[in-house]
Amino acid sequence: xxxxxxxxxxxxxxxxxxxxxxxxxxxxxxxxxxxxxxxxxxxxxxxxxxxxxxxxxxxxxxxxxxxxxxxxxxxxxxxxxxxxxxxxxxxxxxxxxxxxxxxxxxxxxxxxxxxxxxxxxxxxxxxxxxxxxxxxxxxxxxxxxxxxxxxxxxxxxxxxxxxxxxxxxxxxxxxxxxxxxxxxxxxxxxxxxxxxxxxxxxxxxxxxxxxxxxxxxxxxxxxxxxxxxxxxxxxxxxxxxxxxxxxxxxxxxxxxxxxxxxxxxxxxxxxxxxxxxxxxxxxxxxxxxxxxxxxxxxxxxxxxxxxxxxxxxxxxxxxxxxxxxxxxxxxxxxxxxxxxxxxxxxx
Numbered sequence: 001x002x003x004x005x006x007x008x009x010x011x012x013x014x015x016x017x018x019x020x021x022x023x024x025x026x027x028x029x030x031x032x033x034x035x036x037x038x039x040x041x042x043x044x045x046x047x048x049x050x051x052x053x054x055x056x057x058x059x060x061x062x063x064x065x066x067x068x069x070x071x072x073x074x075x076x077x078x079x080x081x082x083x084x085x086x087x088x089x090x091x092x093x094x095x096x097x098x099x100x101x102x103x104x105x106x107x108x109x110x111x112x113x114x115x116x117x118x119x120x121x122x123x124x125x126x127x128x129x130x131x132x133x134x135x136x137x138x139x140x141x142x143x144x145x146x147x148x149x150x151x152x153x154x155x156x157x158x159x160x161x162x163x164x165x166x167x168x169x170x171x172x173x174x175x176x177x178x179x180x181x182x183x184x185x186x187x188x189x190x191x192x193x194x195x196x197x198x199x200x201x202x203x204x205x206x207x208x209x210x211x212x213x214x215x216x217x218x219x220x221x222x223x224x225x226x227x228x229x230x231x232x233x234x235x236x237x238x239x240x241x242x243x244x245x246x247x248x249x250x251x252x253x254x255x256x257x258x259x260x261x262x263x264x265x266x267x268x269x270x271x272x273x274x275x276x277x278x279x280x281x282x283x284x285x286x287x288x289x290x291x292x293x294x295x296x297x298x299x300x301x302x303x304x305x306x307x308x309x310x311x312x313x314x315x316x317x318x319x320x321x322x323x324x325x326x327x328x329x330x331x332x333x334x335x336x337x338x339x340x341x342x343x344x345x346x347x
Contacts, residue, residue, distance in 0.1 A: 028109060031112050147178075148174050234286055287344060
């Protein structure tokens, strides 16, 4: 039986599973050939899509912050990720990237088949589902962007309107997007050229959107550029320090894990230095909010807290940052979320 044009893009998992073996194979081959020809399923937003996604984010009420944790929705995340297509290629520790899976013929076929098998209600070979399965394929790990909805909550809570937010590891733009959506000023520092390009593309695309705070992104190493910021100029320093060499955004000499090849050297030359400068740059009563691991990745919460206290910052507590688990990847874990933490300090 011949397939209708692009029929495989409309087939849900239960429909595929109910087909005979030959038809399943034909659908799988059709989907594979389609994606091999088209290329990686990057987010594809038009100019009007960008404006609409931003408007939805702006109208999203900030999530409350409490001692029990904060769970941010994914609103705005697709918009932030759209400007950073290279993030799909970044290696995390020893794992393959989603792009590695996509470029392997055998892995791509296996990924498409897997999506039809594990998600009966999803259209297994459409762009959204394919992105999801490529991120979660066995032996794969992917980098993640900071949720703009969480940023809106943190910035609204700890920075006055029109205040200055400094981000010493600007990353993939989630914090930039969330900050300008609540009309605060943002200064981000980022050494990776590809990520900086995406951040600047976002700035241009949202230049006429309202409400919008001012944003500036600067290329360079945070430990070199933070000393150039004026003493007491920031209301909030909000960032997510890299986990040393866990995520390798690039191998440029400007990357902190390349610049400081051992953890001890990295902790002193990068982390301790930017925390010392954060204490200097914050105004009296200003806050430092850091997203760190609640597990075994370095630096952990205890180590960061000790370093912050050593540079004169006062610890105010932490907020659990709840991240939704992928159920089929954690069948024996009944908790719906895994958590990182937001450490809060005051100058």
